[in-house]
Amino acid sequence: MSTPERLIESTRELLWERGYVGTSPKAIQQHAGAGQGSMYHHFTGKPDLALAAIRRTAEEMRATAEGVLSAPGSACERIQTYLRRERDVLRGCPIGRLTMDPDVIASDELRAPVDETLDWLRERLAAIVEEGKKQGEFAPSLDAEAIAATILATVQGGYVLARASGSPAAFDAGVRGLLSLLTAGSPAT
Amino acid sequence: MSTPERLIESTRELLWERGYVGTSPKAIQQHAGAGQGSMYHHFTGKPDLALAAIRRTAEEMRATAEGVLSAPGSACERIQTYLRRERDVLRGCPIGRLTMDPDVIASDELRAPVDETLDWLRERLAAIVEEGKKQGEFAPSLDAEAIAATILATVQGGYVLARASGSPAAFDAGVRGLLSLLTAGSPAT
DNA sequence: GTCTATATCAGGATAGAC
DNA sequence: GTCTATCCTGATATAGAC
Numbered sequence: 484m485s486t487p488e489r490l491i492e493s494t495r496e497l498l499w500e501r502g503y504v505g506t507s508p509k510a511i512q513q514h515a516g517a518g519q520g521s522m523y524h525h526f527t528g529k530p531d532l533a534l535a536a537i538r539r540t541a542e543e544m545r546a547t548a549e550g551v552l553s554a555p556g557s558a559c560e561r562i563q564t565y566l567r568r569e570r571d572v573l574r575g576c577p578i579g580r581l582t583m584d585p586d587v588i589a590s591d592e593l594r595a596p597v598d599e600t601l602d603w604l605r606e607r608l609a610a611i612v613e614e615g616k617k618q619g620e621f622a623p624s625l626d627a628e629a630i631a632a633t634i635l636a637t638v639q640g641g642y643v644l645a646r647a648s649g650s651p652a653a654f655d656a657g658v659r660g661l662l663s664l665l666t667a668g669s670p671a672t
Numbered sequence: 673m674s675t676p677e678r679l680i681e682s683t684r685e686l687l688w689e690r691g692y693v694g695t696s697p698k699a700i701q702q703h704a705g706a707g708q709g710s711m712y713h714h715f716t717g718k719p720d721l722a723l724a725a726i727r728r729t730a731e732e733m734r735a736t737a738e739g740v741l742s743a744p745g746s747a748c749e750r751i752q753t754y755l756r757r758e759r760d761v762l763r764g765c766p767i768g769r770l771t772m773d774p775d776v777i778a779s780d781e782l783r784a785p786v787d788e789t790l791d792w793l794r795e796r797l798a799a800i801v802e803e804g805k806k807q808g809e810f811a812p813s814l815d816a817e818a819i820a821a822t823i824l825a826t827v828q829g830g831y832v833l834a835r836a837s838g839s840p841a842a843f844d845a846g847v848r849g850l851l852s853l854l855t856a857g858s859p860a861t
Numbered sequence: 862g863t864c865t866a867t868a869t870c871a872g873g874a875t876a877g878a879c
Numbered sequence: 880g881t882c883t884a885t886c887c888t889g890a891t892a893t894a895g896a897c
Contacts, residue, residue, distance in 0.1 A: 582764075583691065632830075632848075636829030653821050657822045
């Protein structure tokens with residue numbers, strides 16, 4: 484792997500684990516096996532490198548989600564697959580965790596990929612819920628946009644509960660509860 | 673206010689805004705208007721002070737929640753009040769945000785108050801859902817523990833979505849979606 | 862109890878040699 | 880492109896005077 488490549492991948496790892504504030508250029512260099520000068524040759528500084536890393540993580544997350552959400556199956560099934568897909572629960576969401584980083588939120592440039600990714604996911608989920616309503620899987624009275632926000636929030640909040648308790652159980656419980664609510668109201672299962 | 677008191681309150685503010693990793697002793701001292709020596713006289717160091725601050729925030733959050741959840745009204749009404757209570761959405765949850773702090777998660781002592789608070793909230797909500805089931809407000813098939821996790825996760829995740837977009841709208845949408853699901857399945861409204 | 866001095870290491874970056 | 884030297888500030892304390 485090229486040096487810039489290793490720097491980006493290392494930054495992605497460290498941002499996931501320690502956040503933006505908790506990630507130093509020195510730590511990135513050591514993790515990437517690159518020298519000081521090397522890093523500043525390829526990137527203008529920490530924000531520049533972080534931006535590249537965040538963008539790539541955002542793209543990857545989008546691709547993964549799209550893979551699950553565009554699979555064959557009913558709307559309800561796809562949402563279930565999305566919610567139950569394998570996750571590294573205790574590590575948290577590499578995109579969602581950035582919203583707790585003051586420096587990321589303070590920078591429009593760094594926040595943009597985070598915002599866009601979560602926003603895209605919300606719209607994608609809303610479209611699927613809408614589709615489910617048309618197919619009679621969900622009650623017509625449901626507000627697809629609101630349900631999409633609930634689904635995404637349950638996932639993001641599930642990470643919080645899991646990390647607090649040091650166990651993925653709370654994440655799973657939250658998902659289970661949501662799915663029971665989603666399928667209980669179904670006119671037809 | 674006494675100096676230790678000002679130090680604790682300042683630490684609470686800064687932890688909420690910048691997290692543990694992003695909060696330095698110097699910043700705390702300046703915010704509190706206290707000198708270096710003063711801080712180290714009253715506390716052994718940053719972790720000690722942070723522990724005091726986190727414990728107090730946890731207690732406060734618990735008291736606030738208990739105030740809402742033990743108010744008169746049906747189970748469903750109390751959950752609604754809890755979800756819709758006024759919040760500083762864009763600031764996020766002062767307890768939940770700590771779960772994204774690597775140093776907090778790495779320390780059993782610092783994580784304990786966070787874990788206990790969220791756990792207590794989950795049990796408290798579960799008891800109310802259970803109560804609602806007995807009163808016929810919720811379907812008997814619901815798993816109270818799971819629903820409680822879903823409720824709490826929706827709130828915690830709502831903060832994430834709101835901060836990402838820079839607007840409380842997503843938080844409100846998530847809550848709205850959850851409430852529509854919770855009340856849709858009710859045998860009796 | 863509070864202040865000032867001092868210490869050490871890390872954060873974040875620039876400059877110039879190779 | 881990469882390395883080393885150097886810079887300045889901040890993070891996190893300890894020591895001892897007042």
